[in-house]
Amino acid sequence: MIDIQTLIAFFSTAMLLALSPGPDNLFVIAQSAQHGRAAGLAVTLGLCTGLIGHTLAVAFGLAAIVRASALAFTVLKGAGAIYLLYLAWQAWRAGGSSGDDLQAPELSGPTLYRRGIVMNLTNPKVTLFFLAFLPQFADPRHGSMIMQFFELGGVFIIATMIVFGLISLLAGGLGERFRRSPSALKTVNRAAATVFVGLALKLAVSER
16 A cells, blocks of 8 residues: 555646646647537546556556567557547548538547547557656555556546546637637637647657
């Protein structure tokens, strides 16, 4: 069991990390602005579910494989970049020239939830970050390292949900105003597409 002082320090650090600009919170902003607050919250839940996968990877040593294998790292980041480009194409197509084409297609909660999961799990940088970050707050003297990684991963997920949830509400509220205007909606869709392309390029050129 990790002592409370360490957990508080870890939680504070996790909150700051969630607030710092990065692929995941930019993804939440883009989806919230394009589809609304509920969409952002669904994506946030998906991203946090993906963090469970990264926590398991660290706890059971899978992250070390990604760090050691150039092929595994390349395959993961390639899949993530392709997926982001696909989302960029969808967003750009939603911002067409006719009035009917301007409206971004309605997406169900499960679809947005899956988007968050895929976005998070196909980013090998998150796995490597967890591999470097979680062990700094774990101590063999406090018991099972695996259980401590689960504990830290849970705290990180809570911090992420709080920050990304607030981002979803703010970005969704601003996006709602834009979505009432066809020209502004087109701008939102094109901006979302640009963000997705930028994230895809950043992931594609990332190194271990």
